Amino acid sequence: MSFLTLGIETSCxxxxxSVVADGREIRSSIIASQFVHSQFGGVVPELASRAxxxxxxxxxxxxxxxxxxxxxxxxxxxxxxxxxxxxxxxVGLPFAKSLAWANKxxxxxxxxxxxxxxxxFLQYPDIxxxxxxxxxSGGHTELIxxxxxxxxxxxxxxxxxxxxxxxxxxxxxxxxxxxxxMFVEEHARQGRRAVxxxxxxxxGLDFSFSGLKTSLLYYLRDxxxxxxxxxxxxxxxxxxxxxVSKVALAVDExxxxxVAVTGGVAVNTRLRERMQELxxxxxxxxxxxxRSLCTDNAAMIAAxxxxxxxxxxxxxxxxxxxxxxxxxTEPQMNTDEHR
Numbered sequence: 001m002s003f004l005t006l007g008i009e010t011s012c013x014x015x016x017x018s019v020v021a022d023g024r025e026i027r028s029s030i031i032a033s034q035f036v037h038s039q040f041g042g043v044v045p046e047l048a049s050r051a052x053x054x055x056x057x058x059x060x061x062x063x064x065x066x067x068x069x070x071x072x073x074x075x076x077x078x079x080x081x082x083x084x085x086x087x088x089x090x091v092g093l094p095f096a097k098s099l100a101w102a103n104k105x106x107x108x109x110x111x112x113x114x115x116x117x118x119x120x121f122l123q124y125p126d127i128x129x130x131x132x133x134x135x136x137s138g139g140h141t142e143l144i145x146x147x148x149x150x151x152x153x154x155x156x157x158x159x160x161x162x163x164x165x166x167x168x169x170x171x172x173x174x175x176x177x178x179x180x181x182m183f184v185e186e187h188a189r190q191g192r193r194a195v196x197x198x199x200x201x202x203x204g205l206d207f208s209f210s211g212l213k214t215s216l217l218y219y220l221r222d223x224x225x226x227x228x229x230x231x232x233x234x235x236x237x238x239x240x241x242x243x244v245s246k247v248a249l250a251v252d253e254x255x256x257x258x259v260a261v262t263g264g265v266a267v268n269t270r271l272r273e274r275m276q277e278l279x280x281x282x283x284x285x286x287x288x289x290x291r292s293l294c295t296d297n298a299a300m301i302a303a304x305x306x307x308x309x310x311x312x313x314x315x316x317x318x319x320x321x322x323x324x325x326x327x328x329t330e331p332q333m334n335t336d337e338h339r
Contacts, residue, residue, distance in 0.1 A: 004069060005076040005309075006099075007302025008060065010092030011084025011112045012139065013048045015055040017063035018298035019074075023306035024125045028066035029292070029299045030059050042168065042178060049087035056095050063298070071103050078305020081109035081315075082322035083139070089321035097317050106314035108305040112296075113140055113327040114150075118304040119297075120260040121149065123289040131287075132256050134247055136271075137263035137296075138164035138179070141207045141243075143250050144327060146260075149307045152328050155250050156205025163239055164265045166209040170216055170235050174228060184232045185268055191233030195219065195226075200242045205250055212238060236270055244274045251282060260287040266294040 002021040009016040013034040019027040034043075034051045064070060079096030081089060093109070100107035116135050120127060132155070133144045141158040161169070164181060171180020176187070197219070200212040216235055220226070247259055261275055272288055279286040293300060308315075 003075045003306065004067075004073055005078055005302040005306045006060070006063070006074050007110075007298035007300070007305060008056075008077070008079040008092045008096045009112075009115070009296055009298040009301045010052045010056065010088050011080045012088060012296060013043045013051070014296040015052050015059050015092075016296060016298035016301075017060040018302050019063055019067035019069060020122075020299055020302035020306065023303050023310075024122060026122065026299045027069070028063045029297055030063045030066065031297055032059055042172070043085070045085045045087050048085060049091055052088055052091035056091055060095075060099075071099070074103065074105055076108060076305060076309055077105050078108045078110050078302050078309075080112045080115065080301055081319055082111055082325035084112055084321075084323065086321055086323050093319075093321050097319075101317060106309060107317060108309045109315040109319040110301045110304045110308065111325060111327050113142060114152075115300040115304045116140075116262045116294075117144065117146065117152075117260075117327070118307065119262045119289040119293040119300040120287055121307075122293055122299060122303050124260075124287050127260070127287060128258060130254075130256050131258035131260055132247065132250050132254065133260045133262065134243065135263045136163050136243065136261065136265035138162060138168060138265075140263060141209070142327070143205050143246060145250075145254060145256065150311050154326060154328060155254070156207065156246060158207040158209065159202070160208050160210040161213060163207070163209055163243065164263070166213050166239060167265065169213050173216060173220055174231065181265060181268065184236055185270065187229045187232035188236045188270065189233075191227065191229030191231070193234050193237050194230040195234035197234055197238040199238065201245065205246055205253070207242065207246060209239065209242070212242075236268075240268075240271050240274050243271065244278055247275070248278055248282065251284065257283065258285045258287070260289075262289050262294055264295045267291045
């Protein structure tokens with residue numbers, strides 16, 4: 001008999017629900033993206049929250065229907081509780097708690113970053129540990145040593161902007177649509193490294209992308225005419241340089257030869273190519289989840305929730321939402337009598 005987890009994700013501008021069996025088999029994964037934000041060049045938190053309120057019920061209902069189950073068949077409800085936009089989290093999180101409470105099901109809160117990490121376990125259930133995971137998205141850039149499921153060591157993180165945010169802000173400066181990463185990548189394919197942007201390197205394993213973003217701003221200020229493809233190519237290569245070099249440094253410092261890359265920016269083809277080049281140079285194993293698992297989804301939340309439930313038990317129904325929370329935060333367990 002399979003153990004069925006319903007995962008719910010509403011940390012930003014995707015409303016997602018998924019049913020995952022035994023923490024590894026995706027029975028359904030339904031995602032509604034909010035294209036309304038494209039006209040503003042970035043996510044508008046209030047609009048995101050309103051869209052989640054409108055979409056959460058039909059998305060969850062569809063996830064159950066696609067999985068061919070009812071609420072009575074579920075064994076666990078998991079939802080993102082941090083980090084993210086508070087207004088967005090405060091749609092999916094209380095909805096998941098209420099669903100669990102009404103149906104006498106255990107509930108588990110999931111850190112969104114840990115969810116991204118579990119996309120790797122979904123794609124590669126037999127991946128060996130330890131491994132290094134580079135989590136790169138619109139809101140996060142972190143290097144994490146995965147010692148085992150639910151046990152991590154943060155090696156480095158961004159001190160300012162996330163790399164996905166840098167991509168989006170660059171696209172906005174260049175007059176490209178939001179979300180900008182895919183459009184920068186598209187134009188970069190036609191360009192060459194003709195612009196020398198300063199390397200966003202800092203000591204240790206932390207990241208910093210604000211300087212790179214500012215250098216693009218100054219370049220555009222000083223060059224009214226420029227080749228869009230060359231600028232996109234040069235910007236992307238400089239950013240990818242920083243990511244790959246930090247991974248190489250983390251491998252040297254830890255001796256860990258397995259590397260996973262996940263999060264929205266992990267769909268970038270050039271990043272994948274450069275990581276494969278690094279793998280060949282340093283005899284590494286490199287793992288990329290399927291692109292559908294790299295962007296925000298609820299399957300990763302369900303898989304993570306299942307693992308945390310097995311290890312720690314249910315979360316408290318009083319578990320709050322947090323705009324920021326590190327991946328290695330201790331879980332707030334359920335001390336209530338009611339499960």
